[in-house]
Amino acid sequence: MSEITKQPRRNSSNSNPKVSLGSPTLLGSPASRLPLQNGLYTDAEFPVQNMPIQTDVVWKRPKEICPFPEFIADGATRMDVCQGALYDCWFLSAVASLSLYPSLLQRVIPPGQSFQEGYNGCFNFRFWQYGEWTEVQIDDRLPTKNGQLIYLFSTNRNEFWSALLEKAYAKLKGGYNALNLGLPHEAMADMTGGVTEVFTVPPDHRMLGSFLGSLLQKGALINCGNSRGSPEKTNELGIVFGHAYSVTGLETIKTTTGPVELVRIRNPWGNTEWEGPWSDKKGMEWNMVSAEEQQRVQRNQLDDGEFWMSLADFCQNFEMLEVCHLTEDTLSVSTVKKPWKCTPHHGKWIPYQGPPQYNLTLLEEDDDPSDPELTCSFLLALMQKHTRKRGVLSYIALQIFKARSEHDFLNPWDLSQLRPVLGTPQDQRRELVFRGRLAPGHYVIIPSTSETSQEGHFLLRVLTEKANITTAVERPGVDANSITVPMSPRLAGLPSVNEAKELFVKHCVKGPYCSPLDLYNLLTESIAKGVFAGSEKKLSLEHCKSFVVLMDSQGMGRLDLIEFQALWEKLRKWTGIFMTFDKNKNQALDYLEIPPALTAAGIRVDEFIMQLISLRYTEPDMTVSFPGFLFLLVKLDYMMRKFQSMDMTGMGVISVNCRQFLQMTMYN
Numbered sequence: 001m002s003e004i005t006k007q008p009r010r011n012s013s014n015s016n017p018k019v020s021l022g023s024p025t026l027l028g029s030p031a032s033r034l035p036l037q038n039g040l041y042t043d044a045e046f047p048v049q050n051m052p053i054q055t056d057v058v059w060k061r062p063k064e065i066c067p068f069p070e071f072i073a074d075g076a077t078r079m080d081v082c083q084g085a086l087y088d089c090w091f092l093s094a095v096a097s098l099s100l101y102p103s104l105l106q107r108v109i110p111p112g113q114s115f116q117e118g119y120n121g122c123f124n125f126r127f128w129q130y131g132e133w134t135e136v137q138i139d140d141r142l143p144t145k146n147g148q149l150i151y152l153f154s155t156n157r158n159e160f161w162s163a164l165l166e167k168a169y170a171k172l173k174g175g176y177n178a179l180n181l182g183l184p185h186e187a188m189a190d191m192t193g194g195v196t197e198v199f200t201v202p203p204d205h206r207m208l209g210s211f212l213g214s215l216l217q218k219g220a221l222i223n224c225g226n227s228r229g230s231p232e233k234t235n236e237l238g239i240v241f242g243h244a245y246s247v248t249g250l251e252t253i254k255t256t257t258g259p260v261e262l263v264r265i266r267n268p269w270g271n272t273e274w275e276g277p278w279s280d281k282k283g284m285e286w287n288m289v290s291a292e293e294q295q296r297v298q299r300n301q302l303d304d305g306e307f308w309m310s311l312a313d314f315c316q317n318f319e320m321l322e323v324c325h326l327t328e329d330t331l332s333v334s335t336v337k338k339p340w341k342c343t344p345h346h347g348k349w350i351p352y353q354g355p356p357q358y359n360l361t362l363l364e365e366d367d368d369p370s371d372p373e374l375t376c377s378f379l380l381a382l383m384q385k386h387t388r389k390r391g392v393l394s395y396i397a398l399q400i401f402k403a404r405s406e407h408d409f410l411n412p413w414d415l416s417q418l419r420p421v422l423g424t425p426q427d428q429r430r431e432l433v434f435r436g437r438l439a440p441g442h443y444v445i446i447p448s449t450s451e452t453s454q455e456g457h458f459l460l461r462v463l464t465e466k467a468n469i470t471t472a473v474e475r476p477g478v479d480a481n482s483i484t485v486p487m488s489p490r491l492a493g494l495p496s497v498n499e500a501k502e503l504f505v506k507h508c509v510k511g512p513y514c515s516p517l518d519l520y521n522l523l524t525e526s527i528a529k530g531v532f533a534g535s536e537k538k539l540s541l542e543h544c545k546s547f548v549v550l551m552d553s554q555g556m557g558r559l560d561l562i563e564f565q566a567l568w569e570k571l572r573k574w575t576g577i578f579m580t581f582d583k584n585k586n587q588a589l590d591y592l593e594i595p596p597a598l599t600a601a602g603i604r605v606d607e608f609i610m611q612l613i614s615l616r617y618t619e620p621d622m623t624v625s626f627p628g629f630l631f632l633l634v635k636l637d638y639m640m641r642k643f644q645s646m647d648m649t650g651m652g653v654i655s656v657n658c659r660q661f662l663q664m665t666m667y668n
Contacts, residue, residue, distance in 0.1 A: 040121030043139040046167075050175025051143065053085060053150055059141040062115060062160045065149070071114045071123075073159040081162050082270035082305075084151035088179040090223075091169060092152060092268035093244040094187035095162060097221040097324075100248065104326075107133070108191050109161060125168035128193035130385045131346060131459045136168045143176075151176065155270060155304070184223035184244045188324035189431075194221070195340075195381040195463060197433050199321040203657040205311035209261055212250055218465075219339050221324040222247035224265070226317060238275040239317045240267070247321075248306070251297050255288040263314050264297075267305035274307045274317075283308075325379060325463060340379070340463040343470040347447070349456045353475075354412070355448040360462060361406050361469040362440045375437040379463040382447045383431040384456065395450035395573060396458075397602040398434050399423035403442040409473045410444055416596065425602040425640050426450055426573070428566065444473070448602075450573050493575035495526055500568045504561060513558040520544040523627075531579075532626045535587050539627040546634045547571070574633050577601055578626055588623035597629070603636050 040061070051057070062069035081096045083089055098104050108126055112118075121140050126133045142163055143150045152166040169187070170176045185196035201224070202208055215222065224245050229235060231242030249264035262278060278285050280301045286294065300306060309317070327342035347356050362376040380398050399420040401410060410418065421443070422436045447460055462470045495503065500522075507522040508514045514522070520541050527536040551559055551567040559567065581597040582589055589597055591614060598605055605613070617632045618624050624632060643654060 041139050042121070042141070043137070043171075046138060046171050047175035050177040052177055052180060053143070053145070056145055057143045057150065058145070060144045060147075061121065061140050062142070065142070065144065065147065066158050068158060069115045069160055070156075070158050071164075072109075072161045073154075073156050081268055082153050082155060083268050084149060084153055086151050086166075086176060086179055087181050088152075088166070089268050090182040090184045090244045091166065091179055091187045093223045093246040093266075094184045094191060094221070094324075095165065096246040096266050096268055097184075097188070097223065097248070098191055101219075104192055109165065115160075123164050123168070125165055127169065127172055127190045129172075129190065130383065131193075131344065133193075134172070136172050138164065138168050138171055140164060142167065183322060185322040185324055188221055188223075188322070192221070192324060192326055194324040194326045195379055195433055195461060196431070197323045197325070197379075197435065199323065200660075201315055201319050201321055202655045203315055203660075204655050205315045207655060208315055209250075209311050212247075212263070215323060215325075216250055219326045221326070223322045224314075224318040225320050225322075228319065234272070235317065237317065238273060238279075240269075240272060244268070244322075245318075249297075253289055253297065254293050255285070257288060260285075261311055262308045263311060264306065264308050265314075267307075270305040271303050273303060273305060274309050274313075276309065276313055276317075278308045278310060278313075280307055327463060340465065341467060343462045343468060345460045345462075345470065345472060347458055347460060347472065349449050349451075349454075349458070351452065351455060355446050356475075357409060357473040358445040358447075358460065358462075359403060359406055359408065359469075359471050359473055360400070360443045360445050362438060362443070362464065363468060364466040365440055366437075366465050375439055376468075377437050377465050378435075378468070379461075380434045380436070380445065381431055381459075381461040381463070382434075383459045383461075384449075385458060393428055393430065394454075394456060395426040395428045395569070396432050397424050397426040397448050398432060399446045399448070399602070400436070400438070401444045401446070403444045406442045406469070407471075407473070408442065408444055409475065410446075419599065420604055423602060423604055425637050427641065428569070445470075450569075493531060493579055494568070494572050495530075497565055497568055497572075500526070501561070501565065504564055513556075513560055514548070514564045515558050516541060516544040516548050519547055519559075519564075527626070532587055535626040538625040543627055543631045543634075546631060550634050550638055570633075570637075571630055574601060574630055575626075578629050586623075588619070588625050589629060591618070591622045594624055598633075598636070601633055601637075603633070603640060605636075 048059075081092050081099070083092050098108070110124055110126065113123055123138055123140055125136050125138070127136060128134075140160070142160070149163055152163050154160070154162050166179070167176075169190070170179055172190075173179060183198075185198060188194060189196050202211075212222070224247055225243060226235070226239055227242055229241035232240060234240050246266045246268065247263060248266050250261070251264065252259045252261050265274070267273060273280055275282055277283060280303070286299070289299075297308075299308065325340055328339040345358060349355060360378075362378070364376065365374040366377050380400075382396055382398055384394060384396060400422040401415075401418055401420050403410075421438065422434075424432060424434050426448075445460070445462070447458060449456055449458075462468060494500075503522045503526065504514060507525075508518045510518075520539065520543075523539055523544065524536045527533065527539065547567060548557065548559055550570070551563040577597050577600045578589065580600070581593045583593065584590075591610075594613065595605065595610060613624075613632065614622060617628055619628070
């Protein structure tokens, strides 16, 4: 989901700002060069075949739908976004959030476009892709059925900016069909260039209030959802399961019994609202609020999809928040007091040269009176570029080391002796986002990739509350200490992914799924035929159950081929690390070899955790076998990723209810 900044309500006339179109500056090819039919542009590149609805579809221009169409009527607002036949509430909720900021919306929808002056059937939109803004040009033909728009529409049936924006986004993604199902934070990143995070809603509403307040002060965009039931079914109080809502405000309401903090939420359907306390239909609590106070917060007692609810009810009815962080370069709204300051870096990984390094100087601690420590909050966002074009999504990680100076470069010897002060496990995703806090000082950021033999390009963004200095470190001249020794080749440890696919077909004979027993038989054969022959005797079915759980996205206790291949990549990567740190080649890691091996895997542990590892995962001689090492990393990788997803504040503290605790401890 994606977050939205607090928009202070001064009065009814200047809240909910409208988009001003400004002077006509139509983008794209000049009208004389456009492919015109009957004097109007027709986009031959739009993938009309990729549509969920194929029958009885008639493509019409707005002037064929209504006599007096308008591109934007009375300003673009969140009320102009109503869901049609597509399951793209994730996109609509992001658009509704974006519409609260005219400056953001104008970047996506260039001004000067209309159905009057200069109209030729062509409209232009912009989307952010890998650090750059890409222009998408479409015609204004829209799919209709029985004279009505099939997909996104506005509450004003003469207004078409939102429907055309949806069409442009569909073209960017490959057609309307590509918009069926998705996550709001993906759309928010594409329309703002912001940094996105996903959080679990805490059960304690007091934590939520302070967390939302700090986000809203920074101008974030927020969406929320509930996946505890069948998609598009509602709970007993009207909240739709598997549906993306926009968080559009947070206010302290004055009542006759005292102040109450409420969250304002919008359903992009334009109807189907919350029916509990403070709702439009049954919210008797509004009788305690004066007419002036209701007018101040623009309470609208209509079935328009927008409603208010308390923080406690929010925690009970939503479980996920998707937050899109915006920076001072993007967000030019004077009411936002503390936008993030962002430093971007475009870099690349060069085969066998070691990852690039960036010096980070944190200058001033945060202005947070509730924080007894003098620390600087920051976000690091590492995005792999062109993953769809390359067809490769690598495992990536971030590590931060304390630096000796503001121009420090850490050579391999330094890295072997130092422990990172903060870091992430390696994860296979397009963008890895890490939230942390450190004391003012000098640090080194190292973005790494598992594909050390291949060139890869990335975008690293550093977001801080106050000013920071981030510079790429020049690699010093080659000397004895700066030579990078590549890890032992992973191919010698476990079969390749293609060979593993053949083993999948061989052992998983009951269908296109791999059970823990299938995986046990498959791994036993693979280990017995490789350099770790004999270690298969230490492999157990319990190990394989944990391996399956790690990648089991369906909760079915089995893996399909794609999940199996993703697991195999992890096992091969960890095998390479094991081979590197098994100095005496006895197919076991000694106690002192375990910490650096875990650090190489992106996991830092202290002496207390090492004691627990020695009690639970080592053999009687205090070594860890090859299967035991894989089992240990499966557990640590899962637990670290789960904790970070629930650490909403980045302070190393989470709050879980009994059900969440049982889920984490029983199924892992």
